[in-house]
Amino acid sequence: MSQLAEAVLNGASPDEIEKAPLPDEYLALHLRAEDVTMFDGVADKDVRKSLRLGQVPMPELAPDEVLVAVMASSINYNTVWSAKFEPIPTFRFLEQNARQGGWAERHNRPYQVVGSDCAGVVVRVGAGVRRWKVGDQVVVHPVQADEQEAASQADGMMGEEQRAWGFETNFGALAEYGVVRASQLVPKPAHLTWEEAASNPLCAGTAYRMLVSDRGARMKQGDIVLIWGASGGLGAYAIQFVKNGGGIPVGVVSSEEKAAAARALGCDIVINRSELGITDDVGDDPEQVIKAGKRLGKLVIERAGRAPDIVFEHTGRATFGISVFVVRRGGTVVTCGSSSGYQHTYDNRYLWMRLKKIIGSHAANLQEQWEAHRLFERGDIVPAMSAVYPLSEAAEACRVVQTNRQVGKIAVLCMAPRTGLGVTDPELRARIGEERLNPLRGRTEGPERL
Template sequence: MSQLSDAVLNGASAEEIENAPLPDDYLALHLRAEDVDMFDGVADKDVRKSLRLGTVPLPELAPDEVLVAVMASSINYNTVWSAMFEPLPTFRFLKQNARQGGWATRHDQPYHVVGSDCSGVVVRTGSGVRRWKVGDHVVVHPVQADDQEPASQADAVLGEEQRAWGFETNFGALAEYGVVRASQLVPKPAHLTWEEAASNPLCAGTAYRMLVSDRGARMKQGDIVLIWGAAGGLGAYAIQFVKNGGGVPVAVVSSERKAEAVRALGCDIVINRAELGITNDLSDDPQQVIEAGKRLGKLIIERAGREPDIVFEHTGRATFGISVFVARRGGTVVTCGSSSGYQHSFDNRYLWMRLKKIIGSHAANLQEQWETHRLFERGDVVPAMSAVYPLADAAEACRVVQTSRQVGKIAVLCMAPRTGLGVTDPELRARIGEDRLNPLRGLTPRTSGT
């Protein structure tokens, strides 16, 4: 352990942290460029085989960047895609980034440090950083925007050069240190532990933009919202935003264990995929898609009173045709991903003749992330964390997500030596209550598996 990490863990002053020397390298979960072909012709692309835990060189900071001692991180599906080298190796993203020149060239390395969620302590600031200082407790907004791009001034995720940190950039969160732009920082909620705080930014910000932002579905009170994959990270936050905004969440899950999880989040209407007869990908059979949509629509009307105003989509190919069919006349399908496949098929008659809308949504801009953050600060929205792994077992945690065995989010302790640390407002935590803050804790069992 370095002198700097010792200072951070021992609660040293900002001056002591700043005076502690930087290490030459640091421990990080990363991919190697020489491995990109390892899964060619392999059916089970087990991410535990491609993710490596080892030391990498500590990069120099650009003037607008900060170095964060990562106390905790969490697993997102973009790390699973990265580790499978699908839909293409992320080393291509790093090369594209480097073509901008200047400080961006650092990202093109034979290794890629992955991870897009982080809570931690600022330990260095670049010469151009004004609003943040060494010692600040932060979480990291996962979008790196180009503030010199005109489109970014309207909405940062519209810029051509915006990138997902730790996916399309290097020096990500599943490590002892992370390199981020000052424009990615958000204050850590003082009542949350490091691992709770690290579970939120990417999925919560994404779900907020999809549902609440004026750039998303613009959910209003009384809206019925169908949520696919409701027990996952995105779904767990979507349920809370719908409930918080006066809507009616309708959760679709794949098991009774996951049904238990969404009920713990306050979702009263839960549909098991088995009720729909969806056991595999129906997307190549248009008639089966329509029949499954009819069954789903009937269940929603029986339990919620009418068809959904909004369909919250991120599963993609396996469900998208059903989503377009089942949304009410004039309703909205909002999508941010395609974990079951990118090539979607749907009957366009049910889109154009019933005046429905499809909205593509990606991550969040910094303003939306701060609006999301305010809800966590008040305790109106709580972490969706269900399990905590050490950094040494982060590849196993990724495998759990890859095989869809998780509920909510899986956190990873990076520099934090144990759970429960990082709380600086214990009074607020006590008022909100441990049970309220951890509704999913323990629902992802810490077991190995395929």
């Protein structure tokens, strides 16, 4: 263990942390550029074969960056995409980033450290950092926005150079250390453990923008919101934002186990996909899309009283045409992803003749992330963590997500030696209650790894 890691884990003072020397290398889950063709012609692109755990060089900090000792991270589907090298190898993103010149050139390496969620301790700050200091406990907003672009002044997500950290950049979160911009930092909720806090930023921020933000569906009290994949990482936070905002979540899941998880989050109306006869190829058959849409619409009306005002979409090809069909006249389909395929087809008559809307949404800007964070601080929204793996088994955790065997989020301990650490407000934690804070704990298939 390095002197710096030892100082952080022992709760050393900021001055002691700053005096501890930086290690030349650190342990990280990463991809290698030499492997980008390894899955050519392979049906099962098993991410455990491409993700490597090993030492990588410690990068130099830019003036507007901080170095975070990563106590915990979590698995997102963007790491699965990176590790499959689909739809394109993310090394191309690193090359594009480097073309800006200057400090951006560091990102173009023959390796990429992946991961977009982080809770940890600031151990170094760049010369231009003003609002953060060594020793601060933080979570990391997963978007790197370019504050020098005009569009970013209105919405950080609208800049051409905004990037998803650890997906479109290097030096991500599934490691002992992460390099982030100061404009990505948010204070860690004091009542949460490292692993709980690390499970939230990407999925919670994304769901908040999709549903609550004025740039998303603008959900209001009483809205019926149909949530695909309601027991997954995005869906688990969508359920909570809908309930917290006075809406009515209607979850769609793929098994009775996942239905139970959705109910544990407060989703009173849950539909099993087996009731709809939906397979991953249904989106390719217009007749089957309409039939499935009619079945789904009937179930929603029977159980919720009317067609959904909003459909929360991220599964893509298999469900998108159904979503456009089933949302009410004048309703909104809001989408942030396409895990079942990017090429969507839908019957446009049901869009234009019934005055429906499709909104594309991507991650969250910093203000939206802070607004979502405030709800975590109050205990109104809680972590969707269901399991914890050590960094040594992070590739296996990615495989669980790749094969859709998880419920909610899988956390990964990076520098933290065990679960349960990082709580600095035990009184608030006790008031909220352990059961309330961990509604999904233990629900992911297989034994917890820690």
